[in-house]
Amino acid sequence: MKTNLRWLAAGASVLALALLIGGSALWAQETKQGNSGQSGGGQGQAQGSQGQAAGSATEQEGGQDEAEDKPYEYKKWLIKNLHNPCGLAVQPETGDVFIADSAASRVLRYGTVVNDKNTYEVTEVITGFPSDVYGKGPMYNVGPMGLLFLDKETLVVGGGGHKDGEELLRFYELPAAGGTKTADQMKFTMGPIGPGDKSETGEGNFYALAKAGDAIFVTCNGDDTKGWISRCTIQGGEPAEYGTFIATKEATQVDAPVGITTDKDGNLIVGQMGEITVPADSLLTCYNPETGEMIWNATTDRFDITAVAFNPKTGTLYCLDFGWMDESQGGLYRLDITDGDDGSKSVTSTKIETLDKPAAMAFGEDGTLFVVEFGTAKEGDLNHPGSLWRFDGLK
Numbered sequence: 459m460k461t462n463l464r465w466l467a468a469g470a471s472v473l474a475l476a477l478l479i480g481g482s483a484l485w486a487q488e489t490k491q492g493n494s495g496q497s498g499g500g501q502g503q504a505q506g507s508q509g510q511a512a513g514s515a516t517e518q519e520g521g522q523d524e525a526e527d528k529p530y531e532y533k534k535w536l537i538k539n540l541h542n543p544c545g546l547a548v549q550p551e552t553g554d555v556f557i558a559d560s561a562a563s564r565v566l567r568y569g570t571v572v573n574d575k576n577t578y579e580v581t582e583v584i585t586g587f588p589s590d591v592y593g594k595g596p597m598y599n600v601g602p603m604g605l606l607f608l609d610k611e612t613l614v615v616g617g618g619g620h621k622d623g624e625e626l627l628r629f630y631e632l633p634a635a636g637g638t639k640t641a642d643q644m645k646f647t648m649g650p651i652g653p654g655d656k657s658e659t660g661e662g663n664f665y666a667l668a669k670a671g672d673a674i675f676v677t678c679n680g681d682d683t684k685g686w687i688s689r690c691t692i693q694g695g696e697p698a699e700y701g702t703f704i705a706t707k708e709a710t711q712v713d714a715p716v717g718i719t720t721d722k723d724g725n726l727i728v729g730q731m732g733e734i735t736v737p738a739d740s741l742l743t744c745y746n747p748e749t750g751e752m753i754w755n756a757t758t759d760r761f762d763i764t765a766v767a768f769n770p771k772t773g774t775l776y777c778l779d780f781g782w783m784d785e786s787q788g789g790l791y792r793l794d795i796t797d798g799d800d801g802s803k804s805v806t807s808t809k810i811e812t813l814d815k816p817a818a819m820a821f822g823e824d825g826t827l828f829v830v831e832f833g834t835a836k837e838g839d840l841n842h843p844g845s846l847w848r849f850d851g852l853k
Contacts, residue, residue: 529792529810531851536568536828537580540844542598543830544618545666546820547605555820555828556583556607557846560618561599563587563641568846584630587641588619592663598832602641604818606667606674609695612645614674616664622680623652623660627690629697648690648700656702657681661688666765666818668718668726670747675703675726677715683707687715687728687745704750706730712741717766717777725753727775729763734782737761742777742793742805756795756803761787765818769852771825776852777807778816778829789813790829790849813847826850 545558554569565584587601604616608629615628629646633639651661661680668675674690685707690700706715710730717729725744732739740763744753762780769776774792781788791807798804815832826848833843
């Protein structure tokens with residue numbers, strides 16, 4: 459059982475679909491965005507991973523938010539009843555969204571069905587991941603965590619279902635559309651990073667993944683005195699070597715790297731989450747991906763950064779705050795970085811939208827943002843509270 463809580467820390471008709479996948483009902487809402495900014499498309503039924511219709515269309519109120527005073531054009535939920543969703547990745551070329559439905563031990567695909575109604579469906583892609591219990595006090599079931607596309611057909615999955623020192627970085631060749639693989643059908647696997655001189659406990663909980671140059675970088679949880687980011691080198695499109703790389707706790711004196719991305723120069727941008735019992739202690743740090751050296755480090759006014767990402771259209775940096783000790787802090791934020799006269803950096807945040815324990819996000823190539831949140835279970839509700847949200851036209 460893991461005991462570290464640092465991490466806890468994406469003129470029209472609307473289609474709502476109830477889908478039964480693996481015994482768990484997923485509520486999905488589809489809205490197609492036209493050039494005029496109006497939602498379009500028709501109603502229909504979506505199919506589960508076995509191709510069986512699993513529910514009827516049900517219109518949901520409040521699924522879409524359109525307001526001139528918001529820093530985006532539209533916000534809408536796409537899937538409900540997710541169980542501790544921990545990772546997101548958008549597939550190149552298709553724009554399909556892949557979700558680590560962590561406590562359900564599976565990866566889902568939310569993608570377009572090419573038919574006369576051009577609707578969406580939710581299908582299981584990889585199932586049967588190992589699971590573990592994360593935390594003390596509030597405890598969360600977790601399985602697959604960070605997601606990354608190495609290429610269009612290769613999905614990399616960071617594990618969270620094994621004990622520290624036994625966790626794996628998994629590479630999967632995606633099945634054909636509508637197909638499903640089991641978690642043990644890996645193309646490649648790297649790890650584990652076991653106990654040793656570099657990590658007293660060994661590393662686990664591979665939170666988030668980012669690619670820079672010929673390497674994949676993974677934020678880890680294990681040896682709290684180190685706060686490791688691990689690195690997997692890539693040669694000829696295949697993983698080559700994997701091990702610890704940047705000891706962020708030693709570099710920053712603050713716990714827990716969680717969110718990670720790359721900037722326009724290819725440097726690593728890392729959200730250092732900090733202690734969940736300390737307010738506004740999250741950091742934003744930049745590292746050289748070749749040497750691992752810190753380029754700059756800045757304090758923020760955020761409580762628990764769980765994800766960072768740049769909008770590919772505007773270059774604007776955003777983060778998610780889980781808001782562990784203060785739920786009112788949970789949400790999507792814009793981060794503005796200012797250069798000081800002495801070469802230092804300062805970071806200010808602007809709240810874009812309140813969210814309920816957001817955990818991961820990913821941008822599509824067109825600047826559409828997808829966010830997953832854990833949510834809060836309501837008394838008497840048998841559904842899981844996790845959701846997938848979509849933000850269009852972030853300003």
